Amino acid sequence: MEERLQKILAQAGVASRRNAEKLIADGHVAVDGTTVTELGAKFDAAAVRITVDGLLVRAQEQHVYFLLNKPKGYITTVADDRGRRTVLDLLPEVKERIYPVGRLDNNTEGLLLLTNDGALTNGLLHPKQQVDKTYIARVQPAPTQAALIRLTEGVDLDDGRTAPALVRVLASDGAEARVEITIHEGRNRQVRRMFEAVGCDVKALKRTTFAGLTLAGVPRGKHRKLTQAELVHLRQLAGIAQEQPARSKTAGRSRK
Numbered sequence: 040m041e042e043r044l045q046k047i048l049a050q051a052g053v054a055s056r057r058n059a060e061k062l063i064a065d066g067h068v069a070v071d072g073t074t075v076t077e078l079g080a081k082f083d084a085a086a087v088r089i090t091v092d093g094l095l096v097r098a099q100e101q102h103v104y105f106l107l108n109k110p111k112g113y114i115t116t117v118a119d120d121r122g123r124r125t126v127l128d129l130l131p132e133v134k135e136r137i138y139p140v141g142r143l144d145n146n147t148e149g150l151l152l153l154t155n156d157g158a159l160t161n162g163l164l165h166p167k168q169q170v171d172k173t174y175i176a177r178v179q180p181a182p183t184q185a186a187l188i189r190l191t192e193g194v195d196l197d198d199g200r201t202a203p204a205l206v207r208v209l210a211s212d213g214a215e216a217r218v219e220i221t222i223h224e225g226r227n228r229q230v231r232r233m234f235e236a237v238g239c240d241v242k243a244l245k246r247t248t249f250a251g252l253t254l255a256g257v258p259r260g261k262h263r264k265l266t267q268a269e270l271v272h273l274r275q276l277a278g279i280a281q282e283q284p285a286r287s288k289t290a291g292r293s294r295k
């Protein structure tokens with residue numbers, strides 16, 4: 040059955056109908072190797088080979104889940120128009136169209152999940168779910184007792200007061216300290232801004248846990264697949280239904 044290209048892309052889970060139109064108009068979509076920019080063009084999805092930026096659109100792409108130990112110097116996006124290294128460069132063998140669950144700054148390292156499961160991503164990032172993230176920050180100067188109390192109770196940032204945090208000083212010599220901080224919000228540069236607000240400069244930042252997952256056994260720059268038990272746990276935290284293995288999965292695309 041012939042359908043408009045943007046509808047095929049939207050049904051395959053590539054993008055919303057509107058964003059699919061933009062992908063087409065911007066020349067990202069090819070049918071049988073020829074770029075199609077006409078929005079009304081119709082095709083039989085079963086009979087042609089549709090790619091988006093060279094990635095094959097598949098009706099039955101499996102969900103995949105990875106835990107990455109992100110090094111500094113990689114940006115947390117799927118593409119960069121300035122040619123900078125992205126976290127996807129660290130998982131070159133993954134053919135599915137994965138993306139990061141939330142973000143880490145270019146100069147932050149540590150635990151980052153990547154998946155093509157939009158429902159799980161949305162659930163884990165939804166403020167209502169209050170998913171914990173733990174960071175270790177090297178800060179200068181070492182925070183005072185008053186600063187630690189402020190971090191714990193919530194500090195006023197330009198986008199509002201932060202929720203209470205768990206804060207623990209791991210080491211300190213007065214001039215510098217290593218501080219572990221657990222938050223459940225996910226605002227932009229939140230940890231750096233929280234420390235700045237109490238007079239401390241963050242010299243290094245590493246995320247050590249996300250949703251109870253840790254970096255154990257995953258060296259810097261490496262990644263591993265999540266286990267089924269971890270996925271069950273994450274879906275519980277995200278407040279979404281468990282996937283039934285026998286059921287068909289949502290659509291997506293994969294590299295070919």
Ligand code: URA
Pocket residue numbers: 142143144145147227228229230231232244
């Ligand atoms: N908070 C920050 O300031 N940076 C990050 O990358 C993550 C949390």
